[in-house]
Amino acid sequence: MNAEKRYEIFRRLREDNPEPRTELAYSSPFELLIAVILSAQATDVGVNKATARLYPVANTPQAILDLGVEGLSDYIKTIGLYNSKAKNVIETCRQLIERHGGEVPDDREALEALPGVGRKTANVVLNTAFRHPVMAVDTHIFRVSNRTRLAPGKNVVEVERKLMKVVPKEFLLDAHHWLILHGRYVCQARKPRCGSCRIEDLCEYPDKTSDD
Template sequence: MNRGKREEIFSRLAAAEPHPVTELKYQTPYQLLVAVVLSAQATDKGVNRATGPLFHDHPTPQAIATLGEDGLADYIQTIGLYPTKAKNVVALSRLLLERHGGEVPHDRAALEALPGVGRKTANVVLNIVFGEPTIAVDTHIFRVANRTGLAPGKDVRTVEDKLVKTTPAPYRLHAHHWLILHGRYICKARTPDCPRCPIRDLCEYKEKTS
C-alpha cells in the first residue's frame, strides 16, 4: 500500500471521528491501567459495568491493595478470567505503592514489570496517559491491518512495528483508536460492513460485502 493511500485512509477515519477516545471508563491513570488489564479477552462494556462500582468504592491503589484478591473478585466476577485478574491487579497495586509512590510510571519497562501488564497494555497507557504515539495492537487492529492491507503481518508485534513505521506522523497519536473503532463497528470479524465503510474504495480486501 502506497503512502498516498495510507494518508487518505487515516484522513477519512479522522474526519469520521475527530477526537477519538477509549471506551473504557476511568478517572485517573491508575484506573485506566486497571481497566485495560481487566479488558483482556473481555469487552469494554463488560469491564465498565464492573469497574463503575469498583472505582466508586475503591478508587486508588491503596484501596484496592487493602481490598485484597477475594474482595476484588466480588466486583469483577462477571469478567472472564477474573481470579487471575484479581490476583494481578492487587499485586500491581502493591508494586505501584512500593516502587512508584502509587503513581503510574511513564516508562515502558516499569509498566511491563507490573503483574498482568504486557506490551499492549503498556502501549495503551503510554498513549492515553502520556501522549506517546504508540499503537496498541488488539484483535480488532490486527484484523483491520491485515484485511485492509495497511500493515499485514502474522503476529501482533509485526503489525505494530509496521503501523508505527508507516502511519503518517500527523495521525500516529490517535491511529490505534481509529483502527479499533473501525474494527469494532464496521470492519467486524465475521461479516465486515463494507457498504458503510468510509474507506471501502481504498481497502485492499478482495471479499468485500455488498
C-alpha cells in the same frame, strides 16, 4: 498499499471522528491501567459495568490493595478470568506503592514489569493516559491492518512495527483509537460491513461484502 492511500484512510477516519477516545471509563491513569488489565478477553462494556461499582469504593492502589483478592473479586466476578485478574491487580497495586510511590509509571519497561501488563496494555496506557505516539495492537487492529493491507503482518508485534513506520506522523497519536473503533464497528471479524465503510474504495481486501 501506497503512502497516498494510507494518508487518505487516516484523513477520512479523522474527519469522521476528530477526537477519538477509548470506550473504557476512567478518570486517572491508575483507573485506566486497571480497566485495561481487566479488559483482556472481555468487552469494554463488561469492564465498565464492573468498574462503575468498584471505583466509587476503591480507585487508588492502596484502596484496592486493602480490598484483598477476595474483596476485589466480588466487584469483578462478572468479568472473564476474574480470579487471575484479581491476583494480578492486587500485586500490581502492591508494586505501584512499593516501587513507584503509588503512581502509574510513564515508562514502557516499568509498566511491562507489572503483573498482568503486557506490551499491548503498556501501549494503551502510554498512548491514552500519557499521550505517547505508540500503537497498541489488539485483535481489531491486527485484523484491520491485515485485511485492508494497511500494515500486514504475521503477529501483533510485526503489525505494530509496520504501523509505526507507515502511519503518517500527524495521525500517529490517535491512530490506535481509529483502528480499534473501525474494527469493532465496521470491519468486523465475521462479516465486515464493506457497503457502509468509509474507506472501502481505499481498502485492498479482495473479498468485500455487501451489507445485505
